[in-house]
Amino acid sequence: MTSREQLLASTFVSLADTLVADFDVIDFLHTLATRSVELLNVDAAGIMLADGKGGLHVMASSTEEARLLELYELQNNEGPCLDCYRSGRPVARDDQSAMRQSWPAFTKELQGLGFHSAQALPMRLRDQTIGALNLFRLQPGQLNQADLSLGQAMADVATVGLLQERAIAASELLATQLQTALASRVQLEQAKGVLAQRAGLPMDEAFQVMRAYARSHNRRLSDVAAQIIDGTLDDNHVRTSPNPKPRAQPQT
Template identity: 85%
Template sequence: MTSREQLLASTFVSLADTLVADFDVIDFLHTLATRSVQLLNVDAAGIMLADPHGGLHVMASSAEEARLLELYELQNNEGPCLDCFRSGRPVARDDLPAMRTSWPTFTEQLHRLGFRSAQALPMRLREETIGALNLFRIQPGRLSEADLGIGQAMADVATVGLIQERAIAASELLATQLQTALSSRVQLEQAKGVLAQRAGLRMDDAFQVMRAYARSHNRRLSDVAAQIIDGSLDDDQVRTSPHPSPSAPPQT
C-alpha cells in the first residue's frame, strides 16, 4: 500500500468516526478540508454547512485564503459553493470565460488571492444537502475524474457521519449543537487574530498552533480559543506544542 493509499484509508476512518463522546465538529470539518488538499490536486479547500434554517456558514478551511473566498461568496451571494448547495450537485466551469460569466465578482476575487480555478462538491445524502466542499487550485482547469471521485467520496462519508451523529440526539440538542459550533467558529477566528497579533504569526499558522496545542493536551479547540482570548493561556506555552511547519500562501 502506498503512502497516499494509507492516508486515504486513514482519512475515511477519521471521517466515519463521529460517534464518540467528545466529538468536535470544527476539528472534524478541518480534517476534511486539510485531507482534501493532501489527497487531491488542489491548493486549498473550505467547507460551508447549513444551519437549521438553511443559511450557510463558513465552518472550516485549509488556508486563510480559502476562508476569505468563502466569506466573499456569502457576502456577494455568488460562487460555486452556493450553486452547489442549492442544486445538490457538483459545480465547476471549464475555463476562465465560463467562470467570469457565472461568477464575475467571485472570479475577480479568486484571482486576487492567487487562484485560477474553483469547484464545489455537495455534502449530500439522498435528498438532504447539508453543505458543500469548495476546492481551489492555482492552476486553471477542472480536477481529474479520479480526484473528483475521491473528493466526492470523502464528502459523502463526512455527510453520513454528521447526519448519523445528529440523528442520535434530540432535535433541541441538534439545534443547540450547531449553534454552539457556529459560536465556536466565531470565537476561534477571534482567538486566531489575537494569537497572530501577539505572537507575530500568520493567521493560518496561528490556527495550526492552537490545534496542535489542543490535540497534544486532549482539549477542545473552543476551550483553548476562549483562554487565548481572555489571556489565561500563556502564548509561549501554546507555541511550544509540536505543530506542522508554517504554510506558504499560494503563488500567483
C-alpha cells in the same frame, strides 16, 4: 500499502468516527479540508454548512485565502459553493471565461488571491444537502474524474458522519452540533486574531499553533480559544507545542 493509501484509509476512518463522546465538529471539518488538499489535486479547500434555517456559514478552511474566498461568496451571494448547495450537485466551469460569465465578481477575487480554478462538491445524503466542499486550484482547469469521485466520496462520508444519530434524531443532533460549531467558530476567529497579534504570527500559522496545542494536550479547540482570549493561557506556552508541517501558500 503506500503512504497515500495509508492516508486515504486513515481519512475515511476519521470521517466516519463521529460517535465518540468528545466529538469536535470543528476539528472534524478541518480534517476534511486539509485531507482534501493532501489527497486531491487542489491547493486549498473550504467548507460551508447550513444552519437550522438554511443559512450558510464558513466552518473550515485549509488556508486563510480559502476562508476569505468563502466569506466573499456569502457576502456577494455569488460563487460555486452557493450554486452547489442550492442545486445539491457538483458545480464547476470548463475555463476562466465560463467562470467569469457565471461568477464575475467571485472570479476576479479568486484570481486576485492567486487561484485560477474553483469548483464545489455537495455535502449531501440522498435528497438532503447540508453544505458544500469548495476546492481551489492555482492552475486553471477542473479536477480529473478520479479526484472528483474521491472528493465526493469524502464529502459523502463526512455528511453521513455528521448526520448519524446519537441519543436523539439525526436532524436534531445536526442542528445542535452546527449551532454549537458556529458559536465556536466565532470564538476561534477571535482567538486566532488575538494570538496572531500578540505573537506576531500570520493568521494561518496562529490557527495551526492553536490546533497543535489542543491536540497535543487532548483539549477542545473551543476551550483553548477561550483561554487565549481571556489571557489565562500563556502565548509562549501555546507556541511551544509541536506544529503541523507548514503548507504551501498561493502565490499572487
